[in-house]
Amino acid sequence: MTPNPPDASPEPWTFSANGVLEALTWAQAVDALQSTLADGFDPETDPDRHSIDAAGGHMLLMPSSTGQRLGVKVLTVRNGPDATDSLPTIQGAYVLFDGDSMAPLAFLDGAALTKVRTAATSALAIRHLADRPLPRLAVFGTGAQAHGHASALHATAGVEHVDVVARDSAKGEAFVRQLRSEGIPASLATPAAVSAADIIACTSSAGAPLFSGDAVKDHALVLAIGSHTPTTRDIDSTLVSRGSVVVESRHSAQREAGAVLIPQSENLLYVRDLPTLSDIVQGRYAVSAGTGPRIFVGTGMAWQDLSIAGAVFAEAQKQMPGFTSPEYLQPGPTTNASRDTARYRIERSPLGFHSDRDTFASPATAHLGQARRAGEGEWVAVDNYGRPVATIWSPYLGRPNTFRCDPLPHARYVDAVEADDFSVVLDYALNNFSTAL
Structure with a gap:
């Protein structure tokens, strides 16, 4: 007795959280994002993120299309879950479609996809902004994004040690143990760790500056990716005034990135003049040496989800064609x-x-x-x-x-x-x- 074979017509594939997280190496994920930009995709044309309020939180809708592929991510974000609550803060799904037939190709776990694409986008920024080895990472947070960034930057950016800065010391110690078990040297630290850090990853959702911009080394690279509203930010204006800022896109930054909108209101910069990730990948802009800390500001964009979802599907096609009879x-x-x-x-x-x-x-x-x-x-x-x-x-x-x-x-x-x-x-x-x- 055997299970039914697949139908003659193609059926969408399903990727659980593990399936998404295991499908690509970090280098492959970064390459997928770079290929999308190098092939000429313009993030300024990416559709806006839509938010819908609900009793327990809000829902985010993030559609995108590159022509050959299109897809949409639907995420729910819960409002302040209790510490004893076992349900995740972020839940959701992604649907990948073929651009020609318009048929659904795959369903992917949305939270896992977000973890991969966010960390891979930061790693892509580092690939093009770093001008020297960056062995020490200070990461603010202990959640999925903190883990994704520690793992991705250890694998692709030469990070040799991770300083974990956590509001909850118990969670911080548990996260340090997890990283060590995965072969990543790590230790629990305080915000003062930024003074020794080569890379600073702001992955928490604190909503206010996490450290003093005066403490950051001139050659450091800062990833400000923890906030995505116009009135919240994870870095202060002092840091912005010292460094060179690159954004995911000017359009999305103007809508959602308090890290640059608040300094703009203080006349420290103009978002319309900032270089973008696409600019540095396509060679239209290069950060000059000796210009202070290099700062990448990201709020997360739908084209990144689409790039990673497409790469996951393509890799699965090569490696796991499935039941044939x-x-x-x-x-x-x-x-x-x-x-x-x-x-x-x-x-x-x-x-x-x-x-x-x-x-x-x-x-x-x-x-x-x-x-x-x-x-x-x-x-x-x-x-x-x-x-x-x-x-x-x-x-x-x-x-x-x-x-x-x-x-x-x-x-x-x-x-x-x-x-x-x-x-x-x-x-x-x-x-x-x-x-x-």
């Missing part, structure tokens, strides 16, 4: 195989899209749940309440780079050559992942 599943007993020989990988599933169109149940574990096809090569084991329990990936054999974060905690590998049929793989997932391993 039900005969792919071979007979034999289930084993916990080596990752080097396995044809399936089973991992704990995050929340995401889980279609109930194609379902499969095993008689032995029907009381526990069933499998639902979530995308090409991806099945999700769900319990009888519809909650995702585990993700079953296939084909896996011969694709050692498909899962770049291996070995993941609690991942299991199953050799399809020895599997009785897909029901045995599903039985293994439901029996072993329904409770904590």
Whole structure:
């Protein structure tokens, strides 16, 4: 007994948070953004971000198109969740479409996509603004963006040590331990760490300047990406007056970037005259040496989501073409195989899209749940309440780079050559992942 094969007509692929985070290396993500700009896309034409208020927060709509691809991100941002609340502050989804057929190509986890594209955009700015090695990073915050920036800049910008500045020392210490476990040297610090920092990443949503601009070294590179309203900012006017400022786009900065709008109201600069990320990537502008700190101001733009979503989809097409026929599943007993020989990988599933169109149940574990096809090569084991329990990936054999974060905690590998049929793989997932391993 095997799961239903994909329909003859193409179906949108689904990328969970893990799927988005594992699809690209940081260098590939930065390259995708650079290619979009180098190919002539003008961020000044990107549609505005739209916000819709709700009882518990607000919703953001971010559409974009490059012609060949188009897409939209829908995010919800909760108002001040309680410290004991387990629900994330940011939740959402991205839909990627083909520009010719206008057909949907993929659904992607929106929060994970935001983490990747924001950190990759900062890394792209550093790629073009840095004029020397920048080994020490001071990061303000402990959330997804703090982690994304520490990881991306360690991988692409030569960062050798991360100073973590946190309002909550317990969260800061936990974040330091996480970075160290990932091979990134880190320590807990105070705002005074900016005086020794080569890169300063403002990833918190404090809304007010996080440090004194006088304390920043002349050669430092500052990433002001934590605020996106005209009246909030994470850097002060002193820093802006000392340095060279580059923005994502003049249009978006004029709408949303308090980091430059407040200094503009003080007659320290004019947003219309500021160079943009596109200017430096396409070689229309270069920051002169000896002009003080280099400052990149970003509020997040829809074209960045589209670039990364398109790259995730393209990489998945190359590495994981998915089920081609039900005969792919071979007979034999289930084993916990080596990752080097396995044809399936089973991992704990995050929340995401889980279609109930194609379902499969095993008689032995029907009381526990069933499998639902979530995308090409991806099945999700769900319990009888519809909650995702585990993700079953296939084909896996011969694709050692498909899962770049291996070995993941609690991942299991199953050799399809020895599997009785897909029901045995599903039985293994439901029996072993329904409770904590």
